[in-house]
Amino acid sequence: MFMKNLGFDNQKYVEMQSKHIRDRINRFGGKLYLEFGGKLFDDHHASRIMPGFEPDSKIRMLKELKNQVDIVIAVSSEDIEKNKVRGDLGIPYTTDTLRLIDEFRNEGFHVGSIVLTKYAGQKVVQLFKQQLEHLGLTVYLHYPIEGYPYDIPTIVSDNGYGKNEFIESDAPLIVVTAPGPGSGKMAVCLSQLYHEHKNGVAAGYAKFETFPIWNLPLRHPVNLAYEAATADLNDMNMIDPFHLEAYGETTVNYNRDVEIFPVLKTMFEGILGTSPYQSPTDMGVNMAGNCIIDDAVVKKACCVEIVRRYYQELYRHFRGLSDGREMYKIELLMKELDLTPLSRNVVPPALALAEKTSAPAAAIELLDGTILTGKTSSLLGAASALLLNALKHLANIDDSIHLIAPTVIEPVQDLKVNVLGNKNPLLHIDELLVALSICAVSDPNAKLAMDYLQHLRGAEVHSTVILSQADQDSFRRLGIRLTCDPKLEADKVYQA
Numbered sequence: 001m002f003m004k005n006l007g008f009d010n011q012k013y014v015e016m017q018s019k020h021i022r023d024r025i026n027r028f029g030g031k032l033y034l035e036f037g038g039k040l041f042d043d044h045h046a047s048r049i050m051p052g053f054e055p056d057s058k059i060r061m062l063k064e065l066k067n068q069v070d071i072v073i074a075v076s077s078e079d080i081e082k083n084k085v086r087g088d089l090g091i092p093y094t095t096d097t098l099r100l101i102d103e104f105r106n107e108g109f110h111v112g113s114i115v116l117t118k119y120a121g122q123k124v125v126q127l128f129k130q131q132l133e134h135l136g137l138t139v140y141l142h143y144p145i146e147g148y149p150y151d152i153p154t155i156v157s158d159n160g161y162g163k164n165e166f167i168e169s170d171a172p173l174i175v176v177t178a179p180g181p182g183s184g185k186m187a188v189c190l191s192q193l194y195h196e197h198k199n200g201v202a203a204g205y206a207k208f209e210t211f212p213i214w215n216l217p218l219r220h221p222v223n224l225a226y227e228a229a230t231a232d233l234n235d236m237n238m239i240d241p242f243h244l245e246a247y248g249e250t251t252v253n254y255n256r257d258v259e260i261f262p263v264l265k266t267m268f269e270g271i272l273g274t275s276p277y278q279s280p281t282d283m284g285v286n287m288a289g290n291c292i293i294d295d296a297v298v299k300k301a302c303c304v305e306i307v308r309r310y311y312q313e314l315y316r317h318f319r320g321l322s323d324g325r326e327m328y329k330i331e332l333l334m335k336e337l338d339l340t341p342l343s344r345n346v347v348p349p350a351l352a353l354a355e356k357t358s359a360p361a362a363a364i365e366l367l368d369g370t371i372l373t374g375k376t377s378s379l380l381g382a383a384s385a386l387l388l389n390a391l392k393h394l395a396n397i398d399d400s401i402h403l404i405a406p407t408v409i410e411p412v413q414d415l416k417v418n419v420l421g422n423k424n425p426l427l428h429i430d431e432l433l434v435a436l437s438i439c440a441v442s443d444p445n446a447k448l449a450m451d452y453l454q455h456l457r458g459a460e461v462h463s464t465v466i467l468s469q470a471d472q473d474s475f476r477r478l479g480i481r482l483t484c485d486p487k488l489e490a491d492k493v494y495q496a
Contacts, residue, residue, distance in 0.1 A: 007297030008052035018064035028204025033189040036177040037209040070112040070171035096179040117184030140165040156270035161194035213289040221302030228309040231326035243279035311483035318486035346462040354464040381426040391449040429474035
């Protein structure tokens with residue numbers, strides 16, 4: 001089956017990255033606290049902008065070190081209290097913590113503990129702590145520190161880091177990860193260093209962040225795509241002035257790490273006596289930039305991703321989930337790269353079909369570059385019709401052949417409307433796939449189409465209207481990258 005051109009050598013990355021982390025462990029005498037930023041199991045952003053990077057590459061890399069690794073998951077008590085939700089999965093951080101534990105265990109890793117950071121006696125956090133302990137998990141509490149992060153004498157003292165509960169671990173590599181940003185991973189690492197060195201144990205700290213990539217140019221599309229992805233955090237890439245001054249080498253970091261580095265350096269000096277690092281770039285261990293094998297392929301993928309992020313922000317702004325600042329920031333990035341909303345290949349054909357039919361339409365770009373469209377009918381919505389058209393194309397099934405007979409679709413519609421009380425009789429994608437799988441039992445064409453579902457992963461789709469949450473979820477589960485025009489179907493103000 002056709003695959004997109006590769007721009008990244010994943011095997012080289014796994015080998016190089018694991019070796020680099022081993023070297024950093026040895027540098028600190030055999031024990032390293034590694035703050036792990038970004039997503040460990042499912043880094044789809046990296047796989048979108050660097051074709052060839054597998055979403056689970058970081059886990060594969062850690063598997064090279066599995067016998068040396070202990071996993072610590074940090075969760076902010078403030079995020080628990082706010083019931084903060086992970087945007088890409090739509091689940092609260094508490095639920096994602098449990099998911100992460102199972103994912104790590106399934107991969108053979110030991111999850112040593114859960115740390116509830118910024119704990120101030122919140123009732124809902126106490127209940128979550130009890131839940132974790134009932135599941136047999138070890139839970140530690142880390143507390144807010146007055147004057148953090150600038151009151152160094154207080155922070156690096158028994159009234160600061162010293163108040164936090166010490167996480168017991170004999171592993172050479174302690175990976176500190178979290179459900180999302182702002183969970184206090186760095187503070188957990190530094191608190192551990194304080195306790196370790198107070199107890200006479202040699203240990204060090206390093207940071208793993210895939211983006212921005214320190215050894216690519218500042219305005220390389222990979223780094224611009226990172227700015228688009230973190231538009232809501234107001235992150236900004238910049239030249240690391242400390243690295244330039246210390247080594248005469250131009251490297252890229254982002255504003256928060258650069259701004260906080262003088263404070264961190266002072267903390268290191270308070271904990272270790274001297275700072276092991278002269279710049280925020282020094283702290284990192286990321287080798288991704290060394291594994292890009294086709295810069296043109298990567299740049300093209302980054303442009304696609306930036307426009308996709310733009311549509312995401314249009315959607316969020318339409319829903320009242322943002323004030324538009326993120327959208328305008330990404331617009332500026334697009335102008336820098338001479339991109340427009342129409343630069344997304346699937347947008348013009350979807351808009352053209354919608355105008356022709358005066359109804360919602362959708363378009364898909366398959367991995368080989370083929371673009372197909374789907375229109376609204378009396379039986380199927382545009383997204384469902386598009387999915388069937390794509391499967392027919394991939395399986396080389398003639399367009400005139402019905403993969404699902406109307407006599408199968410109509411009873412499902414009757415059930416939806418007259419029994420379950422739905423207003424919309426058109427089949428959602430998940431309902432369509434159930435119907436298709438039933439037909440596949442007796443129809444070889446339907447069976448063949450089902451076999452090609454996995455080949456839709458990585459395809460790009462655009463809809464001229466906001467799709468139902470059910471259809472959005474189905475596209476996500478299929479690995480299809482969806483964008484929508486920020487509008488509802490005619491005469492609607494609500495979309496389920």
